[in-house]
Amino acid sequence: MAITRRQFLKGGGLVTAGTLFGPGFFGHGLLRSAQAALEDNDRYFVVIFLNGGNDGLNTVVPVDNVAGLRAAYDAARSSINITPTQLANSLIGLDPISGTQLGIHPGFNVPNGYFDNGAGAGGLKSLYDLGKVAVVQGCGYPEYSLSHEEARIIWQTGVPLGAPAGTGWVGRYLAYEYAGNEIPAVNIDDSIVGEFRQTGTSVLAVRDLENFRFPFDDAYSDDDAAKAAAFAALNQSAVSGAQPAALFIGNTGLATYDAAAAFQSLSGLYEGDRAAQSQLYSDVGRSLAYDLRQVASVIYGVEQGVPNVSARFFQVSNGGYDTHSDQGGADPNGQHFSLHAELGGALKVFYDDLASMPGNVANRVCVLVWSEFSRRIVQNQNGTDHGSQGPMFVIGGGVQGGVYGRHPNIEASALDDEGNTTYTQDANSFRSTDFRDVYGTILKHWVNLPPATVQTLLPLDATAEALADPAHYWRSANFDLGFLP
Amino acid sequence: MSAHIAFRTSVVALAMHALLFRSAPAVAAIVGGGGSSRVDCLAAFDAPVNAPAAKPRGIRCADGDPACDLDGTVNGVCNFRVSVCANSTFNPAACALNGVRLITVEHAADNGDPKFDPEFQALQTRIDSDIGPYPNNDSDACTTATNFFVAIKGPLKNDKCKRNKKQIRLIAESTLAAGQGTILVDKDKLDLVCDPPVGGCDPGALFTGTYDRVQRQIFNQSCAVSGCHDSNSFVDAGNLLLEASAFPANLINRTPTNADANGLGWKRITQVDPNTGDPDTSFLMHKLTGDLPGSGLGARMPRGRPKLDATLINVMKLWIEAGAPDTGWVSGTD
Numbered sequence: 123m124a125i126t127r128r129q130f131l132k133g134g135g136l137v138t139a140g141t142l143f144g145p146g147f148f149g150h151g152l153l154r155s156a157q158a159a160l161e162d163n164d165r166y167f168v169v170i171f172l173n174g175g176n177d178g179l180n181t182v183v184p185v186d187n188v189a190g191l192r193a194a195y196d197a198a199r200s201s202i203n204i205t206p207t208q209l210a211n212s213l214i215g216l217d218p219i220s221g222t223q224l225g226i227h228p229g230f231n232v233p234n235g236y237f238d239n240g241a242g243a244g245g246l247k248s249l250y251d252l253g254k255v256a257v258v259q260g261c262g263y264p265e266y267s268l269s270h271e272e273a274r275i276i277w278q279t280g281v282p283l284g285a286p287a288g289t290g291w292v293g294r295y296l297a298y299e300y301a302g303n304e305i306p307a308v309n310i311d312d313s314i315v316g317e318f319r320q321t322g323t324s325v326l327a328v329r330d331l332e333n334f335r336f337p338f339d340d341a342y343s344d345d346d347a348a349k350a351a352a353f354a355a356l357n358q359s360a361v362s363g364a365q366p367a368a369l370f371i372g373n374t375g376l377a378t379y380d381a382a383a384a385f386q387s388l389s390g391l392y393e394g395d396r397a398a399q400s401q402l403y404s405d406v407g408r409s410l411a412y413d414l415r416q417v418a419s420v421i422y423g424v425e426q427g428v429p430n431v432s433a434r435f436f437q438v439s440n441g442g443y444d445t446h447s448d449q450g451g452a453d454p455n456g457q458h459f460s461l462h463a464e465l466g467g468a469l470k471v472f473y474d475d476l477a478s479m480p481g482n483v484a485n486r487v488c489v490l491v492w493s494e495f496s497r498r499i500v501q502n503q504n505g506t507d508h509g510s511q512g513p514m515f516v517i518g519g520g521v522q523g524g525v526y527g528r529h530p531n532i533e534a535s536a537l538d539d540e541g542n543t544t545y546t547q548d549a550n551s552f553r554s555t556d557f558r559d560v561y562g563t564i565l566k567h568w569v570n571l572p573p574a575t576v577q578t579l580l581p582l583d584a585t586a587e588a589l590a591d592p593a594h595y596w597r598s599a600n601f602d603l604g605f606l607p
Numbered sequence: 608m609s610a611h612i613a614f615r616t617s618v619v620a621l622a623m624h625a626l627l628f629r630s631a632p633a634v635a636a637i638v639g640g641g642g643s644s645r646v647d648c649l650a651a652f653d654a655p656v657n658a659p660a661a662k663p664r665g666i667r668c669a670d671g672d673p674a675c676d677l678d679g680t681v682n683g684v685c686n687f688r689v690s691v692c693a694n695s696t697f698n699p700a701a702c703a704l705n706g707v708r709l710i711t712v713e714h715a716a717d718n719g720d721p722k723f724d725p726e727f728q729a730l731q732t733r734i735d736s737d738i739g740p741y742p743n744n745d746s747d748a749c750t751t752a753t754n755f756f757v758a759i760k761g762p763l764k765n766d767k768c769k770r771n772k773k774q775i776r777l778i779a780e781s782t783l784a785a786g787q788g789t790i791l792v793d794k795d796k797l798d799l800v801c802d803p804p805v806g807g808c809d810p811g812a813l814f815t816g817t818y819d820r821v822q823r824q825i826f827n828q829s830c831a832v833s834g835c836h837d838s839n840s841f842v843d844a845g846n847l848l849l850e851a852s853a854f855p856a857n858l859i860n861r862t863p864t865n866a867d868a869n870g871l872g873w874k875r876i877t878q879v880d881p882n883t884g885d886p887d888t889s890f891l892m893h894k895l896t897g898d899l900p901g902s903g904l905g906a907r908m909p910r911g912r913p914k915l916d917a918t919l920i921n922v923m924k925l926w927i928e929a930g931a932p933d934t935g936w937v938s939g940t941d
Contacts, residue, residue, distance in 0.1 A: 268838045409740040442732035446725035448754045455751045457729060460736055500852040504754060507850045508838030539857040540848050
């Protein structure tokens with residue numbers, strides 16, 4: 123029965139959207155258990171975090187000089203510049219306002235043979251040519267931070283100003299949509315990442331699915347069954363009462379217990395059924411490929427109807443983008459080339475894998491790629507220092523590919539005191555894309571949240587400065603950026 | 608069951624191939640990096656080692672020597688390239704271990720570590736990308752070469768300068784299987800030494816202009832470092848970013864965040880006109896000299912470290928007096 127949780131809530135007349143986040147609501151055991159297992163769509167969402175601050179200017183590069191962008195680029199990038207010739211095989215669309223021809227880093231068009239057996243060849247560029255990649259330029263936020271940690275938290279919470287939010291932007295959605303005894307999300311990580319933090323449902327953080335299991339004791343394996351039964355009984359006892367903390371612990375405990383049994387089987391199921399696809403990830407041979415293979419394994423398990431596996435939201439990350447030193451330009455031995463080859467090659471294998479699963483799962487998967495900041499416009503001796511606005515990628519069979527948003531103004535005279543591009547919501551030719559509009563477009567068009575609810579999850583800037591200066595703050599949302607229908 | 612962790616180190620060097628570099632004496636070679644020869648193959652360096660001559664295990668080069676300084680020009684900096692290999696077969700008779708579970712470069716995290724160096728971080732990224740994901744059981748799993756730049760010390764008074772050294776330190780851990788139930792640890796070091804150029808240390812030859820000297824010899828070496836005035840930390844350091852790519856907008860006639868300096872009417876650097884500045888009302892100058900009347904102006908810089916050499920303080924003074932130009936030579940600073 124395809125009833126959504128939201129429909130259930132509405133029909134029951136118990137709450138309105140505005141009160142959904144109160145702890146009392148989530149503490150209501152009867153309601154929580156009644157919400158279990160109500161799914162309302164068959165889509166997946168994957169977040170990829172490029173850790174360290176990806177250099178946006180060498181990721182989406184101006185190729186010609188119709189609006190002066192190329193000349194400014196060449197002035198700023200004296201030794202790590204990428205020439206128009208080097209960009210010839212990775213051209214994308216035009217910058218929407220200036221008409222400047224743009225190219226993505228040549229590492230995104232991985233040469234056949236860069237990875238073993240030609241895996242991932244063509245990389246992100248081949249997906250772009252299929253119309254499956256949206257390049258969203260100039261993404262940022264007001265009063266930007268150049269600290270890795272601060273900036274990462276801002277992107278994860280979706281709250282740049284004032285006190286940090288305790289929850290992540292995906293997490294707030296999950297808490298809105300799912301109950302405590304479900305596991306709607308998996309992070310391929312040691313702990314739950316910032317954008318998935320919330321207090322309403324369960325998120326599984328696991329490094330290695332194959333070895334994910336209830337923590338039995340190798341030295342005393344003969345009493346595994348007794349330990350498992352005790353753990354289950356403990357949690358059952360907790361959920362039978364009405365004490366909110368006990369309910370939360372019990373629900374998450376049961377979810378974890380069920381998951382430990384179910385998720386461990388996913389790797390074997392995938393390897394058994396999809397050995398050829400699995401090999402391609404191994405041929406790419408980089409950590410991001412291995413992590414995306416784990417995501418593919420879970421998705422395949424959901425598609426195959428494995429009991430107690432219903433995750434639809436995923437997060438993986440890849441480090442190394444803090445290229446102060448040894449960044450390199452277009453040279454295939456360069457560090458930035460290597461990172462982009464890894465991202466593009468892994469995504470190509472992942473996309474092809476999903477597209478060849480029964481039911482063309484690629485059409486039901488949306489991937490969002492972000493980094494905590496871009497890098498300084500003017501390079502240093504051998505690399506680039508921390509910067510401000512940069513591009514994001516949205517990839518998937520349902521994505522309307524192309525170039526969205528405007529290239530930041532990189533003229534020396536337009537840079538701020540630290541030498542970085544500036545954020546503006548003014549309707550000028552270099553208007554920035556607020557990253558919350560990207561998030562909101564996904565929430566509205568991919569998981570089909572009503573716009574008013576999206577706005578509740580992604581509150582507008584509301585400090586005194588923001589109210590007084592709407593041209594330089596996020597005071598007016600646009601959840602229809604266009605990259606999703 | 609807990610794993611035993613053994614710490615062992617050794618020295619072995621063996622020339623393997625001579626492809627990367629133009630001429631002798633630098634010859635690309637695999638060097639174990641020190642420690643017990645039994646574990647020395649877990650991680651090794653692939654680098655054009657040439658020193659000491661009898662048994663090379665490091666690189667030593669005079670700035671501008673085309674035989675070993677990759678930029679081949681006298682510019683105050685030696686450029687070296689170094690790769691790291693896991694499960695090396697350079698000395699199979701002594702060490703045939705195969706299986707690395709982690710290689711860590713020391714001082715590779717920008718977390719306030721005073722010895723942090725972005726080049727160590729870049730090497731760690733290379734290792735993570737080219738040797739990881741772990742475990743790695745492939746023989747001779749090597750990274751692409753990573754650039755290292757070692758700046759000479761100086762020039763200071765009478766244009767004197769000294770050699771400078773950067774030491775790469777690695778810790779490689781074996782898998783349990785490779786260590787037969789034990790995690791073996793191989794600790795390696797590689798010294799990169801840059802000697803002053805043969806012709807001496809004339810600043811006019813080493814730098815392109817006074818600002819270049821200020822940036823590279825003062826800001827880069829003493830200020831824009833981890834936990835201080837670099838991108839990751841400057842917000843907590845008077846909101847003053849001193850990396851090269853931030854100059855000049857954040858310095859010239861900018862109001863300091865320090866309230867007392869602001870109250871005195873000082874700027875970070877006071878420029879009267881493009882050819883004239885005023886060191887006496889430039890907060891940066893006061894911070895270097897330590898002439899800071901009243902506690903409200905904060906500590907002398909570099910904080911907690913010796914006062915900047917008098918020659919360099921004078922370079923700064925002359926540069927500010929000349930209006931802190933971003934190109935050209937100010938008299939007395941070259």
